[in-house]
Amino acid sequence: MKNLIPDFADHLKTAGIAFDTRNVTPYASDASFLTMGKPGLIIFPNDEAQVLEVVGYASRNGIALTPRAKGSGTAGASIAPEGGVIVITDRLGVVNPFGRRLGLPTPRFYTAAGTEILRDALDSHRNDEVYARVGAGLSTEELDRILLPLGWQCAVVPSSGWSTIAGNFATNAGGNGTPKYGTFQNVVSYLKMVVSRPGGAEVVTVTDRDTIRDLAGGQGLYGIITELDVRIAPRLSKQELHSSFCSCLIDDVETLGEVVGAFMVEMEKVTRPIIAEFMMADKRLFKPGDKLLTHPEIGPLFDYPEGSYKFIMMYQGRRDEMAELASVANRFPKVTFQETGTETFKILLDLRKAATGKSPGRVAIPGFEDIYVQDPRDLGRVLKAIYSITEGSLPGRPIGHQYTGGLVIHYRPLASLNRAEYKLAWELTQRLCAEVCTERYNTVKRREHGLGLELYALSSPAERARLKALKARFDPVGIFQPHLMSESPDIRFVGDKLYA
Amino acid sequence: MSRKPISASDLPCIQCNKCTHVCPQNMVDPAFTPRGYLLQALMGEGAELEAGPEVWRCLTCLKCREACPSSTDWVGLVRELRHNAKGKDQCFECKHGHLVQILQRMMANPAIEQKRLGWAEGLEFADRGEWFYFTGCLPYFDNMFTFGSHTSIAKATLKLLNAGGVVPVLSNQERCCGYECLWNGDRETFSKLAKLNIETIAATGAKKVVTSCAECFHTLKADYAEERELPFEVVHSVTLFAQWAREGRLRFRKTPTPGVTYHDPCRLGRYEGIYDAPRELLKGVAGDSFKEMERIRGDALCCGVGNFSNCDSNTKFLQHDRLLEARRTGAEVMVTTCPKCRIHYGCYLDGRPIEPVENLQVRDITEIAAEALEP
Numbered sequence: 001m002k003n004l005i006p007d008f009a010d011h012l013k014t015a016g017i018a019f020d021t022r023n024v025t026p027y028a029s030d031a032s033f034l035t036m037g038k039p040g041l042i043i044f045p046n047d048e049a050q051v052l053e054v055v056g057y058a059s060r061n062g063i064a065l066t067p068r069a070k071g072s073g074t075a076g077a078s079i080a081p082e083g084g085v086i087v088i089t090d091r092l093g094v095v096n097p098f099g100r101r102l103g104l105p106t107p108r109f110y111t112a113a114g115t116e117i118l119r120d121a122l123d124s125h126r127n128d129e130v131y132a133r134v135g136a137g138l139s140t141e142e143l144d145r146i147l148l149p150l151g152w153q154c155a156v157v158p159s160s161g162w163s164t165i166a167g168n169f170a171t172n173a174g175g176n177g178t179p180k181y182g183t184f185q186n187v188v189s190y191l192k193m194v195v196s197r198p199g200g201a202e203v204v205t206v207t208d209r210d211t212i213r214d215l216a217g218g219q220g221l222y223g224i225i226t227e228l229d230v231r232i233a234p235r236l237s238k239q240e241l242h243s244s245f246c247s248c249l250i251d252d253v254e255t256l257g258e259v260v261g262a263f264m265v266e267m268e269k270v271t272r273p274i275i276a277e278f279m280m281a282d283k284r285l286f287k288p289g290d291k292l293l294t295h296p297e298i299g300p301l302f303d304y305p306e307g308s309y310k311f312i313m314m315y316q317g318r319r320d321e322m323a324e325l326a327s328v329a330n331r332f333p334k335v336t337f338q339e340t341g342t343e344t345f346k347i348l349l350d351l352r353k354a355a356t357g358k359s360p361g362r363v364a365i366p367g368f369e370d371i372y373v374q375d376p377r378d379l380g381r382v383l384k385a386i387y388s389i390t391e392g393s394l395p396g397r398p399i400g401h402q403y404t405g406g407l408v409i410h411y412r413p414l415a416s417l418n419r420a421e422y423k424l425a426w427e428l429t430q431r432l433c434a435e436v437c438t439e440r441y442n443t444v445k446r447r448e449h450g451l452g453l454e455l456y457a458l459s460s461p462a463e464r465a466r467l468k469a470l471k472a473r474f475d476p477v478g479i480f481q482p483h484l485m486s487e488s489p490d491i492r493f494v495g496d497k498l499y500a
Numbered sequence: 501m502s503r504k505p506i507s508a509s510d511l512p513c514i515q516c517n518k519c520t521h522v523c524p525q526n527m528v529d530p531a532f533t534p535r536g537y538l539l540q541a542l543m544g545e546g547a548e549l550e551a552g553p554e555v556w557r558c559l560t561c562l563k564c565r566e567a568c569p570s571s572t573d574w575v576g577l578v579r580e581l582r583h584n585a586k587g588k589d590q591c592f593e594c595k596h597g598h599l600v601q602i603l604q605r606m607m608a609n610p611a612i613e614q615k616r617l618g619w620a621e622g623l624e625f626a627d628r629g630e631w632f633y634f635t636g637c638l639p640y641f642d643n644m645f646t647f648g649s650h651t652s653i654a655k656a657t658l659k660l661l662n663a664g665g666v667v668p669v670l671s672n673q674e675r676c677c678g679y680e681c682l683w684n685g686d687r688e689t690f691s692k693l694a695k696l697n698i699e700t701i702a703a704t705g706a707k708k709v710v711t712s713c714a715e716c717f718h719t720l721k722a723d724y725a726e727e728r729e730l731p732f733e734v735v736h737s738v739t740l741f742a743q744w745a746r747e748g749r750l751r752f753r754k755t756p757t758p759g760v761t762y763h764d765p766c767r768l769g770r771y772e773g774i775y776d777a778p779r780e781l782l783k784g785v786a787g788d789s790f791k792e793m794e795r796i797r798g799d800a801l802c803c804g805v806g807n808f809s810n811c812d813s814n815t816k817f818l819q820h821d822r823l824l825e826a827r828r829t830g831a832e833v834m835v836t837t838c839p840k841c842r843i844h845y846g847c848y849l850d851g852r853p854i855e856p857v858e859n860l861q862v863r864d865i866t867e868i869a870a871e872a873l874e875p
Contacts, residue, residue, distance in 0.1 A: 072514075
């Protein structure tokens, strides 16, 4: 079979599009530590015209493309099969006329109906749905920097904020803001994409919200997004913000989960948090003598008797929308409620992030399978199952997000930097998902950043039909991520090759 | 070196890509990816990295570690890889014909005789004493880079030390600190220079060493300390002068100056965590005319050149971006605490390779402070 890469590279050279065929190992995996081999070509387009050129050539020559943005990629969606082509999208709409990613772009603003709002008039729209039109390569962190002087912020920010906005859409990411605004499928109102067409490529725009919702989480399956409108929200002052934490201490983990689950159901009825995060308290998060252990509010949270379990919930939202939280907590004798300041809340949030497993000297084991608890009332049974499998094994703890309509639990066993523990942790994660993500617990397996390589494999028959219909509409040539449409993807874990 | 070499298995990288997101080199070259190179190293391809150009293009600015959730030492790995590459006769490109490195190798010869104190004529200094002023390569830079004076920083530092009641030792035996050698993989020369400098300083009886260069400061304080236990304390002049100003030992008149802003050098900021002292000193001198840039402290942009080894068109774009950022504050002077940053920005302002940045000077903090010193 003819290797199409050299000709493609020649074409790119002629078209003045940056690429690399020499050093491709850096793109052999992502934060999933999954691999399908080394790609053969990495392309770095600067703008929509260059994307059109790339997609057109690939379409005419039947070459598969894997778009890759700038986030972590924890589901393997940004890796290509051996010898494949990866298109880096993180510069689209964010480079200066010299092709350098320097300085910040100036977005335009729109209402949900698509009417432009002048920058100076933004303040008169504080109660409206407002969207910023941005290049695909912009990150939420960068957009937040642009919006800060205007008194606005991104409505939904995945925990790090460093991922690109188009990447967030492609993975249907959630994060801070999701309890109130939803995941990325709910906060995008306009998309511009380069898609394949027989004999070439075309730029299409999508404004129909149902179609946009369908396209979210597509993991690059339909085309390359070049521009999109993303929802922004007024930045709340400290006075307007309610920040609090609730905790629950019980010596039986199943009962603990039942109480917490019931509390979550009740609080969701009367409050509307912007941030709702949780973690199991774990003293192993701290080094001996850590100053935080003497913090007047945080220290006591981690002071609990051996053999008992403590669940910590963190809530932040608009003061008027969180007013009922204290009274709900009062109805649960085992739940304590404490309002706190934004500074302490931020420390707690940072701790919650650290609890995911990103700690020096150890690594959160890849795989990134998550347990999606569809009904918080099942939390007790789920926690019991998790602990029965993980207790006595590698360190780790359940942490997660309380989204409207379900909980996402991350459990990351923490491995020391050696191949044996890496393998052990990988096996533990696999076992955890196999035994806990079942109908018995009313849970499903998810991956943190979209379904990735298992997009098709984990989909129901109805979802598969939907994927195929969208694929036929937007990628009739079938050049985008064709390997994702596999019932049994060839997933290989590189973790046991690392740290030899 | 006594330091334990870093190996791939010391790198707790979780591939989150934050390093690449903040990397200045990635801003100007999309193919440059610390995350990717870490993956490459973890996958056992460290030798391929050594053989390629990537390892020489890292600015070692440490922005990656600032963003890293697992404190992965990519920059430490770069240093190791450069050392290994050097052993295989691989080298970096240098726009100055490797002049600095040649100079360092010459200075590493114990028999070489230097006359490096001409700039200090008429100023007060000693042969022996408690304080040693480590001038670094400032006397040489005057002959290497034609834009601006570099010994003016040394003169200003000496003036301020004298005003604070200190008559420091200056020595013709002092050598380059070896920073460029160390970061370009030539540990052998670095070790020789470190040994000679430690012996020279110790022989004067000095217990405190003052530098006015962020790179000399970090090299002496951190890298020399890895070579052997130091019989002296190392301090950057800006920390000392800020402290003396606080104590009333130095007094400045607030002069009507054009707006000033401050550029955090990588070695003083991200490497040594010194952010407040320069601002304190600058506010004491410039008062309300001091304005902050957008990217400051740990988020500050690097000047674009690491150890004179990777200056190219991308460097000029980074410098242009930073100088424009300074200009946007309304400042007409961008102040720094690293003579090398000043050289690199000075090079841009002198050559204007992209477009002119009007009405902006780059100056060292000691010069500004010395001019404002009350008699």
